[in-house]
Amino acid sequence: MNKIFTILIIFFLLAGATAVGLWMAGALPGVGKDQGRSSSLVVGVPQIGGPFSLVNHKGERVTEADFKGKLMLVFFGFTHCPDVCPTELQTISVAMQELGDAADQVTPVFITVDPERDTQELMADFVEAFDPSIVGLTGSQDEIADVMKKYRVYAQKRDEQDSEYYLVDHSAYTYLMDRDGELITVFSFGVSPEEMTAKIRENL
Ligand code: NI
Numbered sequence: 001m002n003k004i005f006t007i008l009i010i011f012f013l014l015a016g017a018t019a020v021g022l023w024m025a026g027a028l029p030g031v032g033k034d035q036g037r038s039s040s041l042v043v044g045v046p047q048i049g050g051p052f053s054l055v056n057h058k059g060e061r062v063t064e065a066d067f068k069g070k071l072m073l074v075f076f077g078f079t080h081c082p083d084v085c086p087t088e089l090q091t092i093s094v095a096m097q098e099l100g101d102a103a104d105q106v107t108p109v110f111i112t113v114d115p116e117r118d119t120q121e122l123m124a125d126f127v128e129a130f131d132p133s134i135v136g137l138t139g140s141q142d143e144i145a146d147v148m149k150k151y152r153v154y155a156q157k158r159d160e161q162d163s164e165y166y167l168v169d170h171s172a173y174t175y176l177m178d179r180d181g182e183l184i185t186v187f188s189f190g191v192s193p194e195e196m197t198a199k200i201r202e203n204l
Helices: 002-035 038-042 084-105 120-128 141-150 193-202
Strands: 053-056 061-063 071-077 106-112 135-138 155-157 168-170 174-177 183-187
Touching: 053 120, 053 141, 071 084, 071 193, 084 106, 084 174, 084 193, 106 120, 106 141, 120 135, 174 193, 183 193
Parallel strands: 071 106, 106 135
Antiparallel strands: 053 061, 053 135, 071 174, 155 168, 174 183
16 A cells, blocks of 8 residues: 555656656747747837827828827938938838738838938938838937937937038837837847738737
């Protein structure tokens, strides 16, 4: 009787250990995989986004409330940018095309970090060259400084002789925001349109 009891105890202990082992083996690679994805950036990252009041490329005053109800792809840059901004806006344009019918649930937004030169007209010329759905936003120096701070965007005008043809170094992340304006994920510069489209589809 004692012997059977002991065998039963050992059986349950082994079964328990096996179950825990299987659970860990299943769970740990899952966690590891997720950490490699951009979505995990959201965890523990301070608040990104928030209220803003800016002027769109059609000359209308808009706030974050005007963008609610749709996902938002937010990219910061400047229209005189020779490479990074055109590249990223091209990626966004391709992603929007690949979304097909779902594209009407997403608003791509291009916010200038160079309000000094980026007038409403320049913003209109720039965004319309890429995709008709892209909304260009500019504003006063203070308004732009405020929205940059909320999205933790860095931009530094380069010291150059020419006061009109300067360059601006800037961070180049694309933020995917949900229908309430909350951050879903951040894409690094160089993300493929396919990855962008896949992430958007996951969150439609
Ligand atoms: Ni740029």
